[in-house]
Amino acid sequence: MELTLTRTSKRKTYTTGRLEIDGTYFCDTLEPTWRDIGRGRPGRKVRGRTAIPEGRYPLAVTYSPRFGRWLPLLLHVPQFTDVRIHAGNTAEDTAGCILVGKNVRPGMVLDSRLWLRRLVRKLGERPLGEGLWISVH
Helix, strand or coil: EEEEEEEEECCCEEEEEEEEEEHHHHHHECCCCCCCCCCCCCCCCCCCCEEEEEECEEEEEEEECCCCEEEEEEEECCCCCCCEECCCEEHCCCCCCEEEEEEECCCCECCCCHHHHHHHHHHHCCCCCCCCCECCC
16 A cells, blocks of 8 residues: 655644545645655654654554554654654644644644544554555655
């Protein structure tokens, strides 16, 4: 299963995007500020306030002790650890993770818990043994 996160707006305090699953639109996303830090580019990561670098990453659905539930975890993200897809409404609700929901207000995603439940359910429906990846660009 392939998820694709296409960043649609890179603002001073947040980054919005569209999440697709196997080429079909699923929901909107919200991340911290985009800073061009990937693959040897000149940029400076600000801890807890920087969106992850563009790239393709394996995903695993694992139990998060912090959130007390099963959540998607992005693996092998350069300069980042514990990057999850989780619920939240503003860039203040994330320290580098990806929030899911509907972007109907600038700098926010709404109905995030609903969209997170739908996402986790959808990921759980994939065939046993099928890989799980996310491409971010």
